[in-house]
Amino acid sequence: MILGVTGAFGCGKSAVLAAFAAHGWRTADADHLCHELYAEPEGPLARQFAARWGREVLTPEGAVDRRRLGAIVFADRTELEFLTGTLYPELSRKLDGLIADCRRAGEDGAFELPLLYEAGYGDKFDRVAAVWAAPEIRHARLREQRKFSEDEIRLREARQLPADAKLERADFGVINNDGLAELELQIGRLVRLLNGSVR
Structure with a gap:
Protein backbone atom coordinates (compact mmCIF):
# COMPACT_ATOMS: atom_id res chain seq x y z
CA MET A 1 0.00 0.00 0.00
CA ILE A 2 1.35 3.39 -0.99
CA LEU A 3 -0.48 6.10 0.95
CA GLY A 4 -0.31 9.83 0.36
CA VAL A 5 -0.76 11.94 3.49
CA THR A 6 -1.83 15.55 3.12
CA GLY A 7 -3.49 18.28 5.14
CA ALA A 8 -3.40 21.94 6.02
CA PHE A 9 -0.54 23.83 7.62
CA GLY A 10 -0.26 22.88 11.31
CA CYS A 11 -2.70 19.96 11.30
CA GLY A 12 -0.21 17.37 12.59
CA LYS A 13 0.93 15.56 9.44
CA SER A 14 4.35 14.82 10.94
CA ALA A 15 2.75 13.13 13.97
CA VAL A 16 0.66 11.02 11.59
CA LEU A 17 3.78 10.00 9.67
CA ALA A 18 5.52 9.05 12.94
CA ALA A 19 2.52 6.89 13.86
CA PHE A 20 2.72 5.06 10.53
CA ALA A 21 6.47 4.53 11.06
CA ALA A 22 5.69 2.99 14.47
CA HIS A 23 3.57 0.42 12.61
CA GLY A 24 6.54 -0.50 10.40
CA TRP A 25 5.67 1.59 7.37
CA ARG A 26 8.37 3.28 5.34
CA THR A 27 7.80 7.03 5.53
CA ALA A 28 9.09 10.22 3.94
CA ASP A 29 7.94 13.81 3.98
CA ALA A 30 8.12 16.41 1.25
CA ASP A 31 9.88 18.96 3.46
CA HIS A 32 12.74 16.55 4.09
CA LEU A 33 12.94 15.61 0.41
CA CYS A 34 13.00 19.30 -0.56
CA HIS A 35 15.73 19.96 2.01
CA GLU A 36 17.80 17.21 0.39
CA LEU A 37 17.30 18.78 -3.04
CA TYR A 38 18.16 22.26 -1.72
CA ALA A 39 21.26 20.97 0.09
CA GLU A 40 22.86 19.48 -3.01
CA PRO A 41 25.83 21.77 -3.83
CA GLU A 42 25.53 23.09 -7.39
CA GLY A 43 22.64 20.66 -7.91
CA PRO A 44 19.86 21.15 -10.46
CA LEU A 45 17.85 23.47 -8.20
CA ALA A 46 20.86 25.51 -7.13
CA ARG A 47 21.86 26.08 -10.76
CA GLN A 48 18.36 27.08 -11.89
CA PHE A 49 17.75 29.36 -8.91
CA ALA A 50 21.14 31.06 -9.29
CA ALA A 51 20.41 31.63 -12.98
CA ARG A 52 17.18 33.42 -12.07
CA TRP A 53 18.05 35.26 -8.84
CA GLY A 54 21.84 35.33 -8.73
CA ARG A 55 24.30 33.47 -6.55
CA GLU A 56 23.12 35.38 -3.48
CA VAL A 57 20.39 32.72 -3.11
CA LEU A 58 23.13 30.11 -2.58
CA THR A 59 25.29 29.33 0.42
CA PRO A 60 29.08 29.64 0.08
CA GLU A 61 29.10 25.87 -0.56
CA GLY A 62 26.71 26.24 -3.51
CA ALA A 63 23.56 24.85 -1.87
CA VAL A 64 20.25 26.73 -1.86
CA ASP A 65 19.93 29.23 1.00
CA ARG A 66 16.31 28.59 1.98
CA ARG A 67 15.94 31.73 4.08
CA ARG A 68 17.10 34.04 1.26
CA LEU A 69 15.01 32.14 -1.25
CA GLY A 70 11.93 32.41 0.97
CA ALA A 71 12.33 36.17 1.25
CA ILE A 72 12.10 36.41 -2.54
CA VAL A 73 9.36 33.92 -3.36
CA PHE A 74 6.87 34.57 -0.56
CA ALA A 75 6.78 38.26 -1.46
CA ASP A 76 6.00 37.75 -5.16
CA ARG A 77 3.53 35.28 -6.65
CA THR A 78 5.38 35.17 -10.01
CA GLU A 79 8.61 34.17 -8.28
CA LEU A 80 6.76 31.58 -6.18
CA GLU A 81 5.32 30.10 -9.38
CA PHE A 82 8.82 29.86 -10.83
CA LEU A 83 10.02 28.13 -7.66
CA THR A 84 7.21 25.57 -7.66
CA GLY A 85 7.52 25.00 -11.41
CA THR A 86 11.21 24.23 -10.90
CA LEU A 87 10.95 22.33 -7.63
CA TYR A 88 7.96 20.07 -8.35
CA PRO A 89 9.52 18.10 -11.23
CA GLU A 90 12.65 17.41 -9.12
CA LEU A 91 10.53 16.45 -6.11
CA SER A 92 8.36 14.24 -8.32
CA ARG A 93 11.41 12.33 -9.58
CA LYS A 94 12.67 11.80 -6.03
CA LEU A 95 9.25 10.69 -4.83
CA ASP A 96 8.81 8.32 -7.78
CA GLY A 97 12.09 6.64 -6.84
CA LEU A 98 11.02 6.14 -3.22
CA ILE A 99 7.63 4.77 -4.24
CA ALA A 100 9.26 2.38 -6.73
CA ASP A 101 11.64 1.19 -3.98
CA CYS A 102 8.65 0.47 -1.70
CA ARG A 103 6.80 -1.42 -4.40
CA ARG A 104 9.88 -3.50 -5.31
CA ALA A 105 10.44 -4.40 -1.66
CA GLY A 106 6.75 -5.13 -1.08
CA GLU A 107 6.65 -2.56 1.73
CA ASP A 108 3.88 -0.25 2.83
CA GLY A 109 4.77 3.42 2.49
CA ALA A 110 3.25 6.66 3.76
CA PHE A 111 4.43 9.85 2.08
CA GLU A 112 3.51 13.26 3.45
CA LEU A 113 2.98 16.08 0.96
CA PRO A 114 1.19 19.23 2.15
CA LEU A 115 0.53 20.26 -1.47
CA LEU A 116 -0.34 16.78 -2.77
CA TYR A 117 -3.45 17.93 -4.62
CA GLU A 118 -2.10 21.34 -5.59
CA ALA A 119 0.95 19.70 -7.21
CA GLY A 120 -1.16 17.11 -9.03
CA TYR A 121 0.43 14.15 -7.19
CA ARG A 127 -4.98 5.92 -1.43
CA VAL A 128 -4.82 9.38 0.17
CA ALA A 129 -5.43 10.30 3.81
CA ALA A 130 -6.07 13.92 4.77
CA VAL A 131 -5.22 15.10 8.27
CA TRP A 132 -7.64 17.70 9.60
CA ALA A 133 -7.69 19.83 12.74
CA ALA A 134 -9.97 22.71 13.69
CA PRO A 135 -8.54 26.07 12.56
CA GLU A 136 -8.26 27.43 16.11
CA ILE A 137 -6.26 24.35 17.16
CA ARG A 138 -3.97 24.53 14.12
CA HIS A 139 -3.33 28.23 14.60
CA ALA A 140 -2.59 27.80 18.32
CA ARG A 141 -0.08 25.01 17.54
CA LEU A 142 1.65 27.14 14.92
CA ARG A 143 1.85 30.19 17.19
CA GLU A 144 3.07 28.25 20.23
CA GLN A 145 5.28 25.55 18.74
CA ARG A 146 6.64 27.20 15.62
CA LYS A 147 6.33 30.88 16.57
CA PHE A 148 4.33 31.90 13.48
CA SER A 149 2.32 35.10 13.56
CA GLU A 150 -1.33 35.05 12.54
CA ASP A 151 -0.40 36.97 9.35
CA GLU A 152 2.25 34.37 8.44
CA ILE A 153 -0.26 31.58 9.00
CA ARG A 154 -2.87 33.25 6.78
CA LEU A 155 -0.31 33.94 4.04
CA ARG A 156 0.68 30.27 3.90
CA GLU A 157 -2.91 29.06 4.09
CA ALA A 158 -3.83 31.29 1.16
CA ARG A 159 -1.41 29.32 -1.03
CA GLN A 160 -3.07 25.95 -0.29
CA LEU A 161 -6.42 24.32 -0.87
CA PRO A 162 -8.65 24.83 2.17
CA ALA A 163 -8.37 22.10 4.81
CA ASP A 164 -12.00 21.09 4.29
CA ALA A 165 -11.44 20.64 0.54
CA LYS A 166 -8.47 18.33 1.15
CA LEU A 167 -10.54 16.28 3.58
CA GLU A 168 -13.41 15.97 1.07
CA ARG A 169 -11.11 14.80 -1.73
CA ALA A 170 -9.21 12.21 0.32
CA ASP A 171 -10.07 8.53 0.66
CA PHE A 172 -9.62 8.69 4.44
CA GLY A 173 -9.79 11.44 7.04
CA VAL A 174 -7.70 11.65 10.20
CA ILE A 175 -9.09 14.14 12.72
CA ASN A 176 -6.40 15.59 14.97
CA ASN A 177 -8.24 17.67 17.57
CA ASP A 178 -7.80 15.47 20.66
CA GLY A 179 -4.11 14.87 21.23
CA LEU A 180 -1.46 12.34 20.32
CA ALA A 181 -2.98 9.28 22.02
CA GLU A 182 -6.24 9.64 20.07
CA LEU A 183 -4.31 10.30 16.85
CA GLU A 184 -2.27 7.12 17.32
CA LEU A 185 -5.47 5.11 17.90
CA GLN A 186 -6.89 6.44 14.62
CA ILE A 187 -3.71 5.52 12.74
CA GLY A 188 -3.80 2.03 14.26
CA ARG A 189 -7.37 1.59 12.99
CA LEU A 190 -6.42 2.97 9.58
CA VAL A 191 -3.44 0.62 9.31
CA ARG A 192 -5.69 -2.35 10.12
CA LEU A 193 -8.24 -1.13 7.57
CA LEU A 194 -5.58 -0.75 4.88
CA ASN A 195 -4.28 -4.23 5.73
CA GLY A 196 -7.81 -5.61 5.37
CA SER A 197 -8.13 -6.72 8.98
CA VAL A 198 -10.74 -4.30 10.36
CA ARG A 199 -13.77 -6.06 11.81
Missing part, protein backbone atom coordinates in the same frame (compact mmCIF):
# COMPACT_ATOMS: atom_id res chain seq x y z
CA GLY A 122 -2.78 12.33 -6.21
CA ASP A 123 -2.38 9.66 -8.91
CA LYS A 124 0.98 8.54 -7.48
CA PHE A 125 -0.73 6.87 -4.52
CA ASP A 126 -3.02 3.90 -3.98
Whole structure:
Protein backbone atom coordinates (compact mmCIF):
# COMPACT_ATOMS: atom_id res chain seq x y z
CA MET A 1 0.00 0.00 0.00
CA ILE A 2 1.35 3.39 -0.99
CA LEU A 3 -0.48 6.10 0.95
CA GLY A 4 -0.31 9.83 0.36
CA VAL A 5 -0.76 11.94 3.49
CA THR A 6 -1.83 15.55 3.12
CA GLY A 7 -3.49 18.28 5.14
CA ALA A 8 -3.40 21.94 6.02
CA PHE A 9 -0.54 23.83 7.62
CA GLY A 10 -0.26 22.88 11.31
CA CYS A 11 -2.70 19.96 11.30
CA GLY A 12 -0.21 17.37 12.59
CA LYS A 13 0.93 15.56 9.44
CA SER A 14 4.35 14.82 10.94
CA ALA A 15 2.75 13.13 13.97
CA VAL A 16 0.66 11.02 11.59
CA LEU A 17 3.78 10.00 9.67
CA ALA A 18 5.52 9.05 12.94
CA ALA A 19 2.52 6.89 13.86
CA PHE A 20 2.72 5.06 10.53
CA ALA A 21 6.47 4.53 11.06
CA ALA A 22 5.69 2.99 14.47
CA HIS A 23 3.57 0.42 12.61
CA GLY A 24 6.54 -0.50 10.40
CA TRP A 25 5.67 1.59 7.37
CA ARG A 26 8.37 3.28 5.34
CA THR A 27 7.80 7.03 5.53
CA ALA A 28 9.09 10.22 3.94
CA ASP A 29 7.94 13.81 3.98
CA ALA A 30 8.12 16.41 1.25
CA ASP A 31 9.88 18.96 3.46
CA HIS A 32 12.74 16.55 4.09
CA LEU A 33 12.94 15.61 0.41
CA CYS A 34 13.00 19.30 -0.56
CA HIS A 35 15.73 19.96 2.01
CA GLU A 36 17.80 17.21 0.39
CA LEU A 37 17.30 18.78 -3.04
CA TYR A 38 18.16 22.26 -1.72
CA ALA A 39 21.26 20.97 0.09
CA GLU A 40 22.86 19.48 -3.01
CA PRO A 41 25.83 21.77 -3.83
CA GLU A 42 25.53 23.09 -7.39
CA GLY A 43 22.64 20.66 -7.91
CA PRO A 44 19.86 21.15 -10.46
CA LEU A 45 17.85 23.47 -8.20
CA ALA A 46 20.86 25.51 -7.13
CA ARG A 47 21.86 26.08 -10.76
CA GLN A 48 18.36 27.08 -11.89
CA PHE A 49 17.75 29.36 -8.91
CA ALA A 50 21.14 31.06 -9.29
CA ALA A 51 20.41 31.63 -12.98
CA ARG A 52 17.18 33.42 -12.07
CA TRP A 53 18.05 35.26 -8.84
CA GLY A 54 21.84 35.33 -8.73
CA ARG A 55 24.30 33.47 -6.55
CA GLU A 56 23.12 35.38 -3.48
CA VAL A 57 20.39 32.72 -3.11
CA LEU A 58 23.13 30.11 -2.58
CA THR A 59 25.29 29.33 0.42
CA PRO A 60 29.08 29.64 0.08
CA GLU A 61 29.10 25.87 -0.56
CA GLY A 62 26.71 26.24 -3.51
CA ALA A 63 23.56 24.85 -1.87
CA VAL A 64 20.25 26.73 -1.86
CA ASP A 65 19.93 29.23 1.00
CA ARG A 66 16.31 28.59 1.98
CA ARG A 67 15.94 31.73 4.08
CA ARG A 68 17.10 34.04 1.26
CA LEU A 69 15.01 32.14 -1.25
CA GLY A 70 11.93 32.41 0.97
CA ALA A 71 12.33 36.17 1.25
CA ILE A 72 12.10 36.41 -2.54
CA VAL A 73 9.36 33.92 -3.36
CA PHE A 74 6.87 34.57 -0.56
CA ALA A 75 6.78 38.26 -1.46
CA ASP A 76 6.00 37.75 -5.16
CA ARG A 77 3.53 35.28 -6.65
CA THR A 78 5.38 35.17 -10.01
CA GLU A 79 8.61 34.17 -8.28
CA LEU A 80 6.76 31.58 -6.18
CA GLU A 81 5.32 30.10 -9.38
CA PHE A 82 8.82 29.86 -10.83
CA LEU A 83 10.02 28.13 -7.66
CA THR A 84 7.21 25.57 -7.66
CA GLY A 85 7.52 25.00 -11.41
CA THR A 86 11.21 24.23 -10.90
CA LEU A 87 10.95 22.33 -7.63
CA TYR A 88 7.96 20.07 -8.35
CA PRO A 89 9.52 18.10 -11.23
CA GLU A 90 12.65 17.41 -9.12
CA LEU A 91 10.53 16.45 -6.11
CA SER A 92 8.36 14.24 -8.32
CA ARG A 93 11.41 12.33 -9.58
CA LYS A 94 12.67 11.80 -6.03
CA LEU A 95 9.25 10.69 -4.83
CA ASP A 96 8.81 8.32 -7.78
CA GLY A 97 12.09 6.64 -6.84
CA LEU A 98 11.02 6.14 -3.22
CA ILE A 99 7.63 4.77 -4.24
CA ALA A 100 9.26 2.38 -6.73
CA ASP A 101 11.64 1.19 -3.98
CA CYS A 102 8.65 0.47 -1.70
CA ARG A 103 6.80 -1.42 -4.40
CA ARG A 104 9.88 -3.50 -5.31
CA ALA A 105 10.44 -4.40 -1.66
CA GLY A 106 6.75 -5.13 -1.08
CA GLU A 107 6.65 -2.56 1.73
CA ASP A 108 3.88 -0.25 2.83
CA GLY A 109 4.77 3.42 2.49
CA ALA A 110 3.25 6.66 3.76
CA PHE A 111 4.43 9.85 2.08
CA GLU A 112 3.51 13.26 3.45
CA LEU A 113 2.98 16.08 0.96
CA PRO A 114 1.19 19.23 2.15
CA LEU A 115 0.53 20.26 -1.47
CA LEU A 116 -0.34 16.78 -2.77
CA TYR A 117 -3.45 17.93 -4.62
CA GLU A 118 -2.10 21.34 -5.59
CA ALA A 119 0.95 19.70 -7.21
CA GLY A 120 -1.16 17.11 -9.03
CA TYR A 121 0.43 14.15 -7.19
CA GLY A 122 -2.78 12.33 -6.21
CA ASP A 123 -2.38 9.66 -8.91
CA LYS A 124 0.98 8.54 -7.48
CA PHE A 125 -0.73 6.87 -4.52
CA ASP A 126 -3.02 3.90 -3.98
CA ARG A 127 -4.98 5.92 -1.43
CA VAL A 128 -4.82 9.38 0.17
CA ALA A 129 -5.43 10.30 3.81
CA ALA A 130 -6.07 13.92 4.77
CA VAL A 131 -5.22 15.10 8.27
CA TRP A 132 -7.64 17.70 9.60
CA ALA A 133 -7.69 19.83 12.74
CA ALA A 134 -9.97 22.71 13.69
CA PRO A 135 -8.54 26.07 12.56
CA GLU A 136 -8.26 27.43 16.11
CA ILE A 137 -6.26 24.35 17.16
CA ARG A 138 -3.97 24.53 14.12
CA HIS A 139 -3.33 28.23 14.60
CA ALA A 140 -2.59 27.80 18.32
CA ARG A 141 -0.08 25.01 17.54
CA LEU A 142 1.65 27.14 14.92
CA ARG A 143 1.85 30.19 17.19
CA GLU A 144 3.07 28.25 20.23
CA GLN A 145 5.28 25.55 18.74
CA ARG A 146 6.64 27.20 15.62
CA LYS A 147 6.33 30.88 16.57
CA PHE A 148 4.33 31.90 13.48
CA SER A 149 2.32 35.10 13.56
CA GLU A 150 -1.33 35.05 12.54
CA ASP A 151 -0.40 36.97 9.35
CA GLU A 152 2.25 34.37 8.44
CA ILE A 153 -0.26 31.58 9.00
CA ARG A 154 -2.87 33.25 6.78
CA LEU A 155 -0.31 33.94 4.04
CA ARG A 156 0.68 30.27 3.90
CA GLU A 157 -2.91 29.06 4.09
CA ALA A 158 -3.83 31.29 1.16
CA ARG A 159 -1.41 29.32 -1.03
CA GLN A 160 -3.07 25.95 -0.29
CA LEU A 161 -6.42 24.32 -0.87
CA PRO A 162 -8.65 24.83 2.17
CA ALA A 163 -8.37 22.10 4.81
CA ASP A 164 -12.00 21.09 4.29
CA ALA A 165 -11.44 20.64 0.54
CA LYS A 166 -8.47 18.33 1.15
CA LEU A 167 -10.54 16.28 3.58
CA GLU A 168 -13.41 15.97 1.07
CA ARG A 169 -11.11 14.80 -1.73
CA ALA A 170 -9.21 12.21 0.32
CA ASP A 171 -10.07 8.53 0.66
CA PHE A 172 -9.62 8.69 4.44
CA GLY A 173 -9.79 11.44 7.04
CA VAL A 174 -7.70 11.65 10.20
CA ILE A 175 -9.09 14.14 12.72
CA ASN A 176 -6.40 15.59 14.97
CA ASN A 177 -8.24 17.67 17.57
CA ASP A 178 -7.80 15.47 20.66
CA GLY A 179 -4.11 14.87 21.23
CA LEU A 180 -1.46 12.34 20.32
CA ALA A 181 -2.98 9.28 22.02
CA GLU A 182 -6.24 9.64 20.07
CA LEU A 183 -4.31 10.30 16.85
CA GLU A 184 -2.27 7.12 17.32
CA LEU A 185 -5.47 5.11 17.90
CA GLN A 186 -6.89 6.44 14.62
CA ILE A 187 -3.71 5.52 12.74
CA GLY A 188 -3.80 2.03 14.26
CA ARG A 189 -7.37 1.59 12.99
CA LEU A 190 -6.42 2.97 9.58
CA VAL A 191 -3.44 0.62 9.31
CA ARG A 192 -5.69 -2.35 10.12
CA LEU A 193 -8.24 -1.13 7.57
CA LEU A 194 -5.58 -0.75 4.88
CA ASN A 195 -4.28 -4.23 5.73
CA GLY A 196 -7.81 -5.61 5.37
CA SER A 197 -8.13 -6.72 8.98
CA VAL A 198 -10.74 -4.30 10.36
CA ARG A 199 -13.77 -6.06 11.81
